[in-house]
Amino acid sequence: MKQDDNSLQNQTYVYFHTPSAAAREFLYYPLAGGIFERGKNYRVHRLQYDSVLLAYITEGNLQLIQGGMHFRAENGELLLVHCYKEHEYFTDSYVKFAWLHMDGSSSRPWLDSMIKNYGRCMKMNSQCHALMLSAIDGIKNREDEYRLSRKLHTLMCE
Numbered sequence: 001m002k003q004d005d006n007s008l009q010n011q012t013y014v015y016f017h018t019p020s021a022a023a024r025e026f027l028y029y030p031l032a033g034g035i036f037e038r039g040k041n042y043r044v045h046r047l048q049y050d051s052v053l054l055a056y057i058t059e060g061n062l063q064l065i066q067g068g069m070h071f072r073a074e075n076g077e078l079l080l081v082h083c084y085k086e087h088e089y090f091t092d093s094y095v096k097f098a099w100l101h102m103d104g105s106s107s108r109p110w111l112d113s114m115i116k117n118y119g120r121c122m123k124m125n126s127q128c129h130a131l132m133l134s135a136i137d138g139i140k141n142r143e144d145e146y147r148l149s150r151k152l153h154t155l156m157c158e
Helices: 021-026 107-118 126-140 145-157
Strands: 008-016 028-039 043-046 052-066 069-074 077-082 087-090 094-104 121-123
Touching (some): 028 145, 126 145
Antiparallel strands (some): 043 087, 052 077
């Protein structure tokens, strides 16, 4: 992963979760989540990071290049990133976003279906943002894996 550390702004929260073997087998589970506030030099390029990334933009924009295509998510939109494939995301000005790396159960087929039917960027309501923040808080507070899975499933259904 290449990341410009000079782009760190005022507000950043990152929490990690290590799923149990049982969670990996049959639950949805988070790997990491947080809130990032970044400036114009923010850029992440990965060949692969075994997860699905959900990024809810609350200010500014976050852009994605994947599969030779360019996508731009704005305030109030959810950006879907298939991190099992090479990807690069960045901002050209400023971005603040809540994010979750997750996996498990049928998360990859779900992601493929969402991208096929709705695209990479989806306008979402404030309930989606609240659900993401609840899942991030669940990671932070080391909630039970079944509760975390339920939160992720609810978010995916929303």
